Amino acid sequence: MNEFEFKQVIVVRRDLEMGRGKIAVQAAHAAVSATEEARKMFTEWWMAWLREGQCKVAVRVDSLEAVMRLEERSRELQLPFARVIDRGLTQVEPGTVTCLGIGPAPSSIIDKLTGDLSLL
Amino acid sequence: MNEFEFKQVIVVRRDLEMGRGKIAVQAAHAAVSATEEARKMFTEWWMAWLREGQCKVAVRVDSLEAVMRLEERSRELQLPFARVIDRGLTQVEPGTVTCLGIGPAPSSIIDKLTGDLSLL
Numbered sequence: 001m002n003e004f005e006f007k008q009v010i011v012v013r014r015d016l017e018m019g020r021g022k023i024a025v026q027a028a029h030a031a032v033s034a035t036e037e038a039r040k041m042f043t044e045w046w047m048a049w050l051r052e053g054q055c056k057v058a059v060r061v062d063s064l065e066a067v068m069r070l071e072e073r074s075r076e077l078q079l080p081f082a083r084v085i086d087r088g089l090t091q092v093e094p095g096t097v098t099c100l101g102i103g104p105a106p107s108s109i110i111d112k113l114t115g116d117l118s119l120l
Numbered sequence: 121m122n123e124f125e126f127k128q129v130i131v132v133r134r135d136l137e138m139g140r141g142k143i144a145v146q147a148a149h150a151a152v153s154a155t156e157e158a159r160k161m162f163t164e165w166w167m168a169w170l171r172e173g174q175c176k177v178a179v180r181v182d183s184l185e186a187v188m189r190l191e192e193r194s195r196e197l198q199l200p201f202a203r204v205i206d207r208g209l210t211q212v213e214p215g216t217v218t219c220l221g222i223g224p225a226p227s228s229i230i231d232k233l234t235g236d237l238s239l240l
Contacts, residue, residue: 010148020140021240024147024178028130031148032155032174053207054152058144087173120141 006049007057008034008103009114011070014060016098022091023120026084026098027058033082034101042080042105049104058120067100073113079105126169127177128154128223129234131190134180136218142211143240146204146218147178153202154221162200162225169224178240187220193233199225 010027018026038046049055061067067083074081082101088094103110130147138146158166169175181187187203194201202221208214223230 008148010144012144020143021178023140024130024132024144024240025176027144028128028148028151028176028178029174032151035152035155036170050156054149056145056148058141058148120144 004055007055011100030099030101037080059117124175127175131220149204150219150221157200179237
C-alpha cells in the first residue's frame with residue numbers, strides 16, 4: 001500500500017465470537033466515526049485521504065488490551081481515532097469494545113502503530 | 121430495529137469470492153461514502169442518525185443486477201447512496217462493484233427497498 005500517502009486502519013477484535021455480518025457492521029462503525037473525527041480535527045488529512053480513494057486496511061488483534069494499547073498510542077501521536085462499543089443486542093455482551101478505527105492519517109505515522117499487525 | 125428512526129443499509133455482493141477482511145473494508149467504504157453523501161445533501165437525516173447511534177445493517181445480494189436495481193430505486197426515492205467499485209488489487213477483478221451503501225435515511229423509507237433482503 002505504499003502508493004497511498006494516507007490511510008485508515010480498522011482494528012478488529014478476533015477474540016470475540018462475531019460473524020461476517022457483525023464484523024462488517026462494526027468495521028463500518030469504526031470507519032465512519034474515525035472519519036468524522038478526522039473531518040472535524042484534521043481536515044487536510046481527511047480531504048487528502050478522500051482524494052486518494054480512501055485507502056482502508058482491516059487488521060486483527062486478539063484482546064481488549066491490544067485495542068486499548070493502540071488507542072493510547074493513537075492519543076499520544078495525536079491521531080484521529082474512534083473506539084466502537086457495541087450495544088450488545090446480538091452476539092456480544094452489552095458494552096463490549098469490538099473495533100478501533102485509526103485515521104485517516106499519514107501512512108508514515110499510522111504504520112508505526114499498526115504495521116506489525118496481521119490482516120483481518 | 122424498530123427503535124431506530126434512521127438507519128444505513130450496507131448491501132454486500134455474496135456472489136463474489138471475498139473473505140472476511142475484504143468484506144469488512146468494502147462495507148466500510150460503502151458506509152463512509154454514503155454517510156458523506158448524506159452529510160452534504162441530507163444534513164438533518166445525517167445528524168439525527170448520528171445522534172441515534174448510527175444504526176447500520178449489513179445485508180446480502182447475489183448479483184450485480186440486484187445491486188444496480190437497488191441503486192436505481194435509491195435514486196428514484198431520492199435517498200443518499202454510494203456504490204463501491206473495487207480497484208481489484210486483491211480477490212476481485214478491477215472495476216468490480218462490491219457493495220452499495222444506502223442512507224442514512226428514515227427507516228420507514230429505506231425498509232421499502234431492503235426490508236426483504238437477508239442479513240449478510
